[in-house]
Amino acid sequence: MPRSNVSGLVGNNMKVTPIFLLVIVSFLIVGCNETKKNKDYYHLPTYSKTEQIQAVVEIPAGTNHKIEYDKISRKFVVDSAEGKARIIDFLPYLGNYGFIPSTYSDPKKGGDGDALDVLILGENLATGSVVEIIPIAMLALSDQGESDNKIIAIPADEKYRIIKAANFDDFSTNYPEIRKMIGTWFENYDLNNEVKILRWTGENAAFAEIKKWQTQ
Known part of the structure; x- marks a missing residue:
């Protein structure tokens, strides 16, 4: 992610450090894994987007x-x-x-x-x-x-x-x-x-x- 975009997300007065970026990336990875692991298969739609x-x-x-x-x-x-x-x-x-x-x-x-x-x-x-x-x-x-x-x-x-x-x-x-x-x-x-x-x-x-x- 470009530094300018991250700065926009955290505010102009907050210093973006390598540790901060590592925390953000780790959070995103864990979040994605949890979403995949806990996917609610039971309530998926009966029909797909192609009506199958x-x-x-x-x-x-x-x-x-x-x-x-x-x-x-x-x-x-x-x-x-x-x-x-x-x-x-x-x-x-x-x-x-x-x-x-x-x-x-x-x-x-x-x-x-x-x-x-x-x-x-x-x-x-x-x-x-x-x-x-x-x-x-x-x-x-x-x-x-x-x-x-x-x-x-x-x-x-x-x-x-x-x-x-x-x-x-x-x-x-x-x-x-x-x-x-x-x-x-x-x-x-x-x-x-x-x-x-x-x-x-x-x-x-x-x-x-x-x-x-x-x-x-």
Whole structure:
């Protein structure tokens, strides 16, 4: 920053020293880091500026570590059970798993009390990635007798896609084994819970589900 600009900020009578500048730079760096670390992913807009649905990645594809976003601390944390990190005792996640921001599945209306879950069939994406998606299906599950719907989506950006399916018909016709694998995975990934597949529905049902629980 030019000296003349800094002098304007601090006043003409205040002497700008190297120590003063160091303090200012340190403050700015810490401030930026805190902003990034405490980003409120939960209340990001459901739709991006280009009017695509957004998703927040909690668990990258290919891992069996269960990671969740804590909306209170605004941090991504590894889920734990009995004091130990929770590891999925089955195949790793078949896609990037996360949630659609600014959605809330209200228990009073039959929801599970969380943001709407989404499984993104695409290249591995890091935890904390915010990605534009295209919903192509919805998998309705019963988890311990409670409704638990999963949005199945592909990345809007073609460079992150791994399948050529633009809608539910494409997905069901050209990738029936992937659809079967996803259902099998959800039925077996958590041996402590009884999960049952209720039905598969298409992209229209997926969009309607997002709209139903959208809070913004």
